[in-house]
Amino acid sequence: MRVALIGTGRMGPILKQVLEERGHQVVAHVGRPSESFWAGLQAQAVVDFSHAAQTQAIVRASLERNLVLVTGTTGWQAQEESLRTWAKQLPHARWTWSSNFSRGILLFQLVLQTLQKQPHLLEGWDTALVEIHHHRKKDAPSGTALRLNATLPALRGITSLRVGEVVGEHRYLFSTLGEELEILHRAYDRAVFARGAVWALERLASLGSSFVGPWESLLITETAP
Numbered sequence: 001m002r003v004a005l006i007g008t009g010r011m012g013p014i015l016k017q018v019l020e021e022r023g024h025q026v027v028a029h030v031g032r033p034s035e036s037f038w039a040g041l042q043a044q045a046v047v048d049f050s051h052a053a054q055t056q057a058i059v060r061a062s063l064e065r066n067l068v069l070v071t072g073t074t075g076w077q078a079q080e081e082s083l084r085t086w087a088k089q090l091p092h093a094r095w096t097w098s099s100n101f102s103r104g105i106l107l108f109q110l111v112l113q114t115l116q117k118q119p120h121l122l123e124g125w126d127t128a129l130v131e132i133h134h135h136r137k138k139d140a141p142s143g144t145a146l147r148l149n150a151t152l153p154a155l156r157g158i159t160s161l162r163v164g165e166v167v168g169e170h171r172y173l174f175s176t177l178g179e180e181l182e183i184l185h186r187a188y189d190r191a192v193f194a195r196g197a198v199w200a201l202e203r204l205a206s207l208g209s210s211f212v213g214p215w216e217s218l219l220i221t222e223t224a225p
């Protein structure tokens with residue numbers, strides 16, 4: 001596909017490399033798209049890993065042009081409801097987003113969803129969620145920890161640590177008399193997020209119909225019993 005990439009920070013070059021490895025053509029790569037950027041754009045899709053200040057404008061400009069859109073930018077949750085409602089009114093919108101495009105976190109989420117549907121299995125278990133990230137990360141708890149906790153609330157809540165260069169670690173601990181279970185996810189490098197975003201792009205582009213929603217609803221489909 002011909003892809004316009006928005007975001008030239010830490011993630012930008014990694015996404016460019018993964019897109020090209022997967023055979024896509026990056027026809028434009030900017031940090032802050034201007035009016036002229038959109039006017040002359042010869043792309044089929046947009047991948048945005050930039051800044052929340054421009055998410056709304058990017059969503060509107062992309063979907064109005066029928067471009068397939070993957071949003072990896074974080075921090076725009078306050079606008080999610082209104083943008084989603086607007087996008088759903090468009091007949092051909094194809095847009096997905098996630099604050100964590102790691103495929104391992106997607107599996108993590110799926111396990112917690114399964115447990116959430118079977119609360120009797122957790123009777124007598126104490127639970128806690130721990131997340132660790134590099135010292136530059138400003139928000140705590142991480143958006144991912146909040147999402148995991150929203151799926152299956154940990155009885156002891158979320159503990160956040162900021163240390164060194166940890167790319168991202170999330171642990172869900174289950175403890176009961178005589179045994180423990182731990183679900184641990186570690187991201188070792190940022191390419192994980194780029195690979196997941198490109199995977200989502202390819203899934204989204206292959207859809208015959210419109211789709212507006214977070215990537216877990218794009219990728220996790222309920223199967224018949």
Ligand SMILES: NC(=O)c1ccc[n+]([C@@H]2O[C@H](COP(=O)([O-])OP(=O)(O)OC[C@H]3O[C@@H](n4cnc5c(N)ncnc54)[C@H](OP(=O)(O)O)[C@@H]3O)[C@@H](O)[C@H]2O)c1
Pocket residue numbers: 006007008009010011012030031032049050051052053054071072073074075098099100101102193
């Ligand atoms: N979904 C995921 O899996 C995932 C994974 C990693 C990161 N992220 C998110 O992806 C985004 C980019 O991450 P990054 O690490 O590449 O960030 P970064 O290094 O800080 O780069 C930010 C990019 O956004 C642009 N930008 C546009 N408007 C901006 C503004 N008002 N303030 C600051 N920057 C602005 C910057 O352009 P200039 O160079 O012109 O400043 C730059 O290209 C962030 O929202 C991050 O949280 C998501």
